[in-house]
Amino acid sequence: MESQSNQENQSQPPKEALTPSQKAEKIHSELSKKRDLDQSRINFLSGDSFVRDVSGYTKNIRDRILFDGIKITGRGLEVKDQSVLGFCELASNNLSYVMKNPHKFQEYPGFHFLKRTQSLIENGMPSAKILDKCFEDVTGHDIKALLSKDKAALGFADIAYQRYILKIASDPKYFPLVGYFLAERSVANERLQNGLYSKELAEAKINVFDKFRYLASQYNLPQDHVGRTEKQIEITQFSAFDHLFKHSSGITIVGDYDKGSHRVEIKFGGSPGNFKSVSQKEVTDILLHEIWHSAQAQDAIGIGLRTEVMDRLGESANEGLVEYLTQITGDSNGLGSLSDTSDKYKYPYPVGVKSMHQLDIKDNDQFAALFRASFGHIQPELKPALQKFYVLYDQIKRKK
Ligand SMILES: [Zn+2]
Numbered sequence: 001m002e003s004q005s006n007q008e009n010q011s012q013p014p015k016e017a018l019t020p021s022q023k024a025e026k027i028h029s030e031l032s033k034k035r036d037l038d039q040s041r042i043n044f045l046s047g048d049s050f051v052r053d054v055s056g057y058t059k060n061i062r063d064r065i066l067f068d069g070i071k072i073t074g075r076g077l078e079v080k081d082q083s084v085l086g087f088c089e090l091a092s093n094n095l096s097y098v099m100k101n102p103h104k105f106q107e108y109p110g111f112h113f114l115k116r117t118q119s120l121i122e123n124g125m126p127s128a129k130i131l132d133k134c135f136e137d138v139t140g141h142d143i144k145a146l147l148s149k150d151k152a153a154l155g156f157a158d159i160a161y162q163r164y165i166l167k168i169a170s171d172p173k174y175f176p177l178v179g180y181f182l183a184e185r186s187v188a189n190e191r192l193q194n195g196l197y198s199k200e201l202a203e204a205k206i207n208v209f210d211k212f213r214y215l216a217s218q219y220n221l222p223q224d225h226v227g228r229t230e231k232q233i234e235i236t237q238f239s240a241f242d243h244l245f246k247h248s249s250g251i252t253i254v255g256d257y258d259k260g261s262h263r264v265e266i267k268f269g270g271s272p273g274n275f276k277s278v279s280q281k282e283v284t285d286i287l288l289h290e291i292w293h294s295a296q297a298q299d300a301i302g303i304g305l306r307t308e309v310m311d312r313l314g315e316s317a318n319e320g321l322v323e324y325l326t327q328i329t330g331d332s333n334g335l336g337s338l339s340d341t342s343d344k345y346k347y348p349y350p351v352g353v354k355s356m357h358q359l360d361i362k363d364n365d366q367f368a369a370l371f372r373a374s375f376g377h378i379q380p381e382l383k384p385a386l387q388k389f390y391v392l393y394d395q396i397k398r399k400k
Pocket of ligand 1: 322
């Protein structure tokens, strides 16, 4: 996962102590392996990639459940296609997993799940209403009553919420209901992001597209990589954002891109049903950053010039590049504020960005080699360029 945040290297695995030249060597050899760079886009377009919520559904599976597999009737649920039951069971198990492993997810996952469900009930979602009745049958209280019950003692009450949810999600009798509800919830969450930010997403895509075209011609990126990248920018859309997934605490708003998904998201502060609104400027910057990630070369599991390679072995080289591209997108005069030698950086990954900026100024050919590699064209020139980047990075970090 890629998080835009103000803390360098946050949530990354421990780094090996490598010299700049060792890092460059390793990254170059890793990136030189042959990869299928079309697969992530093919999976996305065919509906076989994950929509990115706790259900674990791909778009195709979600569609099958909602449109052919299960029908909501006046009496409840009618399973029309038995073959979707397996997917419902898996999704129910995924929800159970959250409740059994709350420490791996958002704080108070029980509360957040119920709170979101309650707002879906109030919005008239059919499966949410049935689920509400089910809670009443199983626990003796509907969700609204459960939520108001122990509000004052939330931290302690969450275990109770988790157990109630687990009781339902782990009962095979309820698998179709939970599976169908998670599918409807997933669509609603996706619509929420679209409803709030689709205009900004469309604009950000155009800006990234224009900047990419300009840089690609400037730096001689071969045409096949240009074409593939343009398509990746074009297909990028919102995920089925799930508030249950953990995001870095203390940071009110972050964006996220998950490898190989071509689905970006804006994470919210606040709580479900009471999302904190964010400024248009923040939204735009976050979307530009995440769209650049989606544009980068990656295979179906996301190995490109990204976390798995540059950030695992080096130090935020890829985030530095992506945020640098973000900062220069839509700014034809280049990096006005970045030229400032003060340390008051207002963007994420400041050391990586500053190093990338220095490389661009001091050795534009090497910057060009990193740019080309990032969009899939790996050449021998990548190695010295990476090495130079890491030397600059170490210098700037020491000065900080
Ligand atoms: Zn990022």
